Each structure stands twice: as structure tokens, then as C-alpha cells.
Amino acid sequence: MRPVYVLGVGAHPWGKFPDKSQLQLAIEALTAALTDARLGWRDLQGLVAASSRFEGGMGWGLHANEVMQAIAENGAPAINVGGGCAAGGIAVHTAATMIASGECEVIAALGAERMPKGFIPRPPGIPDDITDTDYLRWVAIGATNPAYWAIEARRRMHELGTTAETYAQASVLMHDNAVANPLARYRKPITVEDVLASAMVSDPLHLLEICAVSDGAAAIVLGSEAQARRLGVPLVQVAGSAVATGRFGDPAVRIPTISMNADPTVQHTSEVGGAVRAALEAAGMGPGDVDLLEMADNSAWHVLAWPELFGFLEPGQADWMIERGELGIGGKLPVNPSGGFLSFGEATTAQGVLQVCEIVWQLRQQAQGRQVPGARVGLSAVLGLGANGASVVLKS
Amino acid sequence: MTTSQQVPVADELFEVSVDGAAALVGSRCTGCGTHYFPKSLSCRNPRCETKRVEEVLLGRHGTLYSYTVQGYRPPALFGMDPWTPYAIGLVQLPEGLRVLGMLTGCDLDEIRIGMPLRLLAEPLYRATDGREVLTYKFSPLHEEETS
Numbered sequence: 434m435r436p437v438y439v440l441g442v443g444a445h446p447w448g449k450f451p452d453k454s455q456l457q458l459a460i461e462a463l464t465a466a467l468t469d470a471r472l473g474w475r476d477l478q479g480l481v482a483a484s485s486r487f488e489g490g491m492g493w494g495l496h497a498n499e500v501m502q503a504i505a506e507n508g509a510p511a512i513n514v515g516g517g518c519a520a521g522g523i524a525v526h527t528a529a530t531m532i533a534s535g536e537c538e539v540i541a542a543l544g545a546e547r548m549p550k551g552f553i554p555r556p557p558g559i560p561d562d563i564t565d566t567d568y569l570r571w572v573a574i575g576a577t578n579p580a581y582w583a584i585e586a587r588r589r590m591h592e593l594g595t596t597a598e599t600y601a602q603a604s605v606l607m608h609d610n611a612v613a614n615p616l617a618r619y620r621k622p623i624t625v626e627d628v629l630a631s632a633m634v635s636d637p638l639h640l641l642e643i644c645a646v647s648d649g650a651a652a653i654v655l656g657s658e659a660q661a662r663r664l665g666v667p668l669v670q671v672a673g674s675a676v677a678t679g680r681f682g683d684p685a686v687r688i689p690t691i692s693m694n695a696d697p698t699v700q701h702t703s704e705v706g707g708a709v710r711a712a713l714e715a716a717g718m719g720p721g722d723v724d725l726l727e728m729a730d731n732s733a734w735h736v737l738a739w740p741e742l743f744g745f746l747e748p749g750q751a752d753w754m755i756e757r758g759e760l761g762i763g764g765k766l767p768v769n770p771s772g773g774f775l776s777f778g779e780a781t782t783a784q785g786v787l788q789v790c791e792i793v794w795q796l797r798q799q800a801q802g803r804q805v806p807g808a809r810v811g812l813s814a815v816l817g818l819g820a821n822g823a824s825v826v827l828k829s
Numbered sequence: 830m831t832t833s834q835q836v837p838v839a840d841e842l843f844e845v846s847v848d849g850a851a852a853l854v855g856s857r858c859t860g861c862g863t864h865y866f867p868k869s870l871s872c873r874n875p876r877c878e879t880k881r882v883e884e885v886l887l888g889r890h891g892t893l894y895s896y897t898v899q900g901y902r903p904p905a906l907f908g909m910d911p912w913t914p915y916a917i918g919l920v921q922l923p924e925g926l927r928v929l930g931m932l933t934g935c936d937l938d939e940i941r942i943g944m945p946l947r948l949l950a951e952p953l954y955r956a957t958d959g960r961e962v963l964t965y966k967f968s969p970l971h972e973e974e975t976s
Contacts, residue, residue, distance in 0.1 A: 555906060563841050563867040568906075572838045573964045574929055575899060575907035576917055583897035584919050584929075591895065591942045636898035681874050684927075686895075686919060692866040692928040694873075695921075 434533040437671040438661035439827065440654040441470025442790040447618040447649035447778035450547075455650075459500050459545035462650035462783075466541060470654040471664050474505035477654075478537040481528045483520035483544035483782040484513040495545050495782070510537075515821075516676075518729065520544065521785025522708075522815040522823025525653060526674040529825075532655050539660055544783030545650035555689075567689035574691065579643045581688045582732035583635035589738060590637065593749040597637055601628035602755050603736035604642045604775050610762060611772025613802025616787075618647050618778030642733035647778030651787035667797045672810070672828040673715030677707030679820030688818060701742045704822030705729075705814050709743045712824035718810065720745045723826075725795055725805045726766065727788035728814040730773040736760070740768060743814065762805055770795060770803045788813035789825050796829035835952070835961045842867055843950060843965040844886060851950040851965055853888035853928065864924040890970065891920040893944045894927055898937050908962060910954035916940055920967050934968030945970040 443465025445458050453461075459482075467473065480501055484494035497511035516523040521544040528542040559565050561572075570576040589595045605625055611617035623641065631640040661668055679687065680703035682696030700706040713719060726745065730736045737751040745766060746754065759765045771777045771791040774784065792811030794800045813825045837843065845851045856865040858872035860879020864887055865872075872880050896918040902909075909915070916932040918940075932940060933951055947970045952961040 555904075561839075563839055564870075566867070569839060569842065569867060570929070571903065571906040572908070573842060574917055574931055575903040575909065575915075576929055577899065577901070577903050580897050580899055580917050584895045584917070587897060588895035588919075588942070633898075633900045636900065638897075681876075686927075686929070691930075692926050694863060694865075694925060695927045 435535060436658050437529045437532040437655055438658055439669040439671065439793050440472065440539065440656040440661060440664060440666055441466045441468070442653050442793045443469050444616050444651040444787055444790050445649055446616045447647045447780055450648045453648070455495055455545050455547045456499065456503055458547070458648065458650035459495060459543055460504050462545060463500065463541060463543055463652040466652035466654045470666060472539065472654065475507060476539050477505065477507065477509055477541055479510045479512070479528070479531055479540035481512045481514060481524040481540065481542045483524040483542070483786060484515050495543070497543065500543065516823070517817030517819050517821050518781040519785060519815045519817025519821035519823045520782040521651070521787070522813060522825060523676050523785070523821065525786060525789050525825050526676050526823055528655050529671045529674050532657055539654065539656045541652055541654045542786055543652045544786040546780035546783045547648045548646040548780060550646070566691050570689045570691050576691070577635065578688055579635040579638055579732065581686045582643065582734050583638045584686050585738065586637050586732065586734035589734060593752065595737065595752050597629060598625055599737070599752050599755065600637065600642055600733040601625040601639070603733040604628045606755060606761055607730060607736065607769060607773040607775035610770050610803055611776035614772050614777065617772040617776060618645060619772070619776045638732055638734070642775070644731045644774035644779040647780045649778060649780035649783050649787065651783050651790050653786055653789055653793070667829070669793050669796045669827055669829050671825060672718065673712040673826040675708045675711035675715060675824055677704050677711060677822045679704040680707065687820060702739070702816065704820045705816045705824070706743050706822070708822040708824040709812065709814050712812065712826045716826040716828070718826065723810050723812045724767070724808045725770060725792070725811045726768050726814065727771060727791050727811065728769065729784065729816050730769060730775050731779070733775065736768060736773065736775070739814065740766060762803055767805045770800060770805055785813065785815040785823055788815060789827065792827045796827055835963050836956065838953060838962050838964045845950045845963070849949060850889065851948045852886035853948065853965060855885055855887045856882040857885040858882050864926050866926055866928055887924045887926070888922050888928055889948050891922040891928070891946050891967065893918050893940070893942055893946055894921045895919045895942060896932060896940055908954040918946070918967050920946055931964065931966040932968070933966040
């Protein structure tokens with residue numbers, strides 16, 4: 434296996450773009466990434482797409498082959514990966530392995546999403562019976578996605594004493610980070626009072642404490658060291674990447690299940706924890722080597738709990754660290770300098786790619802207005818429906 | 830049992846006895862003893878090589894592990910009439926499972942983590958054919974019921 438380098442990154446802003454198709458968003462993001470790499474369409478030797486769950490043309494989702502057929506029919510291999518909202522991270526990992534193996538010199542990973550408004554509904558085409566828990570959770574319980582996160586959040590309050598104000602502070606931090614990010618959907622600073630005054634969606638989570646479903650697209654071009662040196666791009670290496678699924682006994686309240694065999698000795702959210710651990714191992718690093726996290730904050734609970742669950746902090750530590758600003762851009766463990774799902778916005782399958790793009794901008798010291806000082810190592814972590822997890826470690 | 834005027838929200842999800850008590854329909858692995866709800870295709874324990882499951886009734890009682898109060902009406906697949914904010918509990922069962930279910934029989938501000946619960950079935954809404962559609966719910970278990 435040989436080292437893998439980032440040649441270029443690009444993204445379409447997050448928001449609502451009813452006049453743009455998913456394919457259009459995809460092409461704009463990929464064009465930006467190729468331009469950043471100083472490459473043209475003819476140079477692309479492969480494309481991996483994070484295949485969408487919600488909208489698409491040929492079949493069901495964003496397909497790399499469809500993108501190639503729309504803009505550059507160059508015969509290169511196209512690979513479409515599933516994995517729910519983790520698909521973006523899985524796409525980056527897949528692309529990286531194709532460079533590492535020597536199969537390609539230049540390849541791109543791509544995610545593009547157009548999201549429905551409001552609660553994400555159940556996709557069509559699955560039988561209405563007990564074999565599908567995504568049917569049961571709706572008809573028998575009416576359990577929305579925020580309800581799952583709220584149940585975790587309520588339990589944390591019980592176990593660790595997390596307060597409503599601390600959850601609100603997590604949302605305030607994400608909004609503060611997004612202010613300077615031109616790609617972010619929400620760029621207005623908010624206060625704890627604003628958060629607590631917003632509608633209670635699933636107690637204890639308010640509207641401003643859950644992710645905003647958005648449209649968006651992101652792409653990354655990867656290549657060999659020779660390509661990176663030839664192009665003269667800033668040297669950012671994919672130090673490690675990994676994909677994992679959930680483990681038996683995982684106590685997480687996993688969407689869309691309605692029961693779990695909870696074993697307190699098993700890693701919580703093990704699909705992500707397993708991917709994070711494996712990506713760090715592949716990089717020859719530990720949690721202490723990481724300068725910043727870009728992780729899936731579907732709710733304010735995630736901002737606090739995930740760094741603890743994956744070994745970056747002790748249980749309960751995030752609460753006092755956020756109070757002291759230690760999870761902010763100038764702090765000891767900056768979380769989501771992009772603004773995260775809560776303020777950057779959430780475009781599901783595109784998110785895992787965008788996280789990696791943000792880390793690249795941070796490691797190149799190009800994250801104007803939100804730059805983590807001296808950032809050298811960043812780690813992404815993303816969770817997908819159906820127990821999929823992915824993580825990418827980058828270093829400069 | 831459900832009457833001809835009543836129908837469960839999904840077949841083979843739970844059973845109701847004559848006295849109104851309910852039980853969930855699940856599976857138990859004949860090899861390692863792990864329970865599942867709803868019924869499972871296979872045992873999912875990676876250390877178990879038996880992979881043979883049998884149908885069992887479970888979940889008649891439990892304790893509240895965590896909960897939320899749903900403040901917004903979920904998408905239309907969830908029928909509830911009349912609509913009102915309601916609680917969803919995560920319930921620890923003695924069979925080793927935690928199960929999600931609606932909570933009933935107490936005010937929303939009386940819900941406490943650790944409270945003992947029992948399972949019952951209650952109507953959610955009336956279907957277009959006039960029958961009541963039932964789901965399973967957990968209700969506080971009062972002290973006189975435990976003796």
C-alpha cells in the first residue's frame with residue numbers, strides 16, 4: 434500500500450436550492466474540487482459516489498456513472514456506495530484504497546443531496562410488516578429521528594447531570610463556528626436564550642438543537658504522492674481511513690430499531706467508534722494526536738457525547754469544557770469548526786465528504802475566520818442509518 | 830385479545846389477553862438465550878453459532894431507562910386521533926432487552942427514569958373501516974399491582 438494525498442477539495446454551499454437538480458449540485462462540487470487540484474475532467478481515473486437515499490435519477494440515488502455520463506464520458510470506473518448518511522465517509526475511504534492499492538493515480542469521491550423538508554420520512558418500496566422496523570417505529574410509536582437523540586440526551590442528563598443550558602451552549606458553539614464559513618447554511622450567532630426559546634421538538638431537544646436538513650454537495654480528489662508533488666498542491670495526506678458496522682450489545686438507541694440488546698460493556702455507537710479506532714490505528718495515532726474533530730452532530734447531545742464515547746474525552750468532561758470554551762476553535766479540542774450539522778446544515782450522504790473537505794481547508798490553514806491555530810491532524814466521524822460508520826484521519 | 834372491532838397496528842407485533850394485559854411477540858435464541866423484538870430472522874450474537882430462534886412472549890413488565898416527549902406531530906404514517914403531545918419511553922425489560930414504546934397512564938411531568946412499568950394495548954385511532962387500531966404502550970405500575 435502506498436500513501437494517499439488530497440489533490441483538491443470543493444463544495445457547493447449548504448441550504449435549500451429548489452431550482453438545482455442533485456446532478457447539478459454534484460457537478461458544481463466536483464468541478465470545484467478538480468479546479469482546486471488544477472486538474473481537468475480528462476484526468477479523472479475513477480469516481481466514487483456516496484449514493485443518496487432520497488432523490489436520484491437512475492434507480493435510487495446519486496450514481497457516479499450518471500455523473501460521468503452527464504459531464505465526462507471518459508470510460509473511467511464508477512463506484513456507487515451505500516451506507517445511509519455514512520456513505521460520504523465510505524466513499525472517501527473507498528477512493529483512498531483505490532489510490533493506495535495502485536489501481537488509480539487520480540480519483541474523486543463525491544456526495545450530493547437534496548433533502549425533503551422537515552422530519553425525514555420513510556423511503557418507499559419496503560413491505561409494511563414486522564420485518565421492517567422503520568415501518569414499526571412510525572406506525573406503532575411515531576418515533577421521529579429527534580426522538581431517538583432526545584432519549585439519549587435525557588439519559589445523559591440523568592447519568593452525568595448535563596443541563597438544558599449546556600445542550601443549548603453546544604448549539605451556540607456550532608452557530609458561532611459557522612458565522613465565518615461561506616458554505617454554511619446558518620451564519621447568524623445565537624444565544625443560549627435563543628436556543629431555549631425555540632420550539633421544543635423532542636424534549637429535552639429544542640428546534641435549534643437538532644440538525645437542519647439541507648441541500649448540498651461536496652467532492653474530494655485524491656491521488657498518489659507523485660501526483661500531489663507534480664501538481665504542487667499543499668501536501669495533505671490521508672493518514673488513515675476506515676469503515677465499520679455496529680457491534681452486538683451496543684447500547685445506542687439506533688435509528689430505526691425499536692429494541693436493543695444493551696450491554697454496558699460494549700462500545701456505544703460502535704459503528705462510529707469502531708471506524709474511529711481503526712482509522713487512528715491505520716494512521717499510527719491515538720486520540721491525543723488529533724487537533725480537531727469534524728463529526729456528525731445530529732443534535733446538541735452528539736456535540737457533547739461523541740468526543741467522550743470515542744475516547745477523546747472522559748464521560749462528562751465535554752460539559753465543563755464547553756462551558757470554558759475548550760471545544761471552540763481556540764480550545765483544547767475544537768469540535769466542528771465548519772459549524773457542524775447544527776449550523777452548517779445536514780445534507781446526509783454529502784456530509785461525510787464535506788467533513789473531509791473542511792479538515793483539508795483547516796490543515797492547509799485556509800479556513801478563513803474559523804481557522805484552528807496550528808492544525809496538523811484532523812479526524813472525521815460519521816454515522817449512517819443501518820449501523821454504518823466511517824472515519825477519516827488527515828495530516829499535513 | 831383484540832375484538833373484531835379492533836385491529837393491531839401491525840400483525841405479530843404484540844398479543845392482548847382477555848384481561849387487557851399485553852405481551853410483545855419476540856424471539857429467543859435456543860443457543861445463547863438472547864431475546865429479540867420484534868421477531869428476528871436469526872440470532873445476531875456473533876459468538877453464537879446456533880442461530881436458531883423460537884417465538885416467545887416478552888415485555889409484560891419493565892422499568893423506564895429514558896424517555897422523550899414528542900412535541901410535534903410525526904409524518905402521516907403514524908396515526909393518532911386526537912393528536913396530543915405524548916411520551917416515548919425506552920424501557921429496560923427483565924429479558925435483557927430495551928424496547929421503545931409509547932407511555933400512557935400518567936401526566937407528562939410525572940415521568941421518572943427508573944419507574945416500574947407494565948405493558949398494555951390501547952387504541953391509537955379509528956381506521957376508515959371503523960375498527961380501532963391498537964398499539965402497545967407502557968403504563969406506570971402502581972404499588973398495589975406489584976403485590
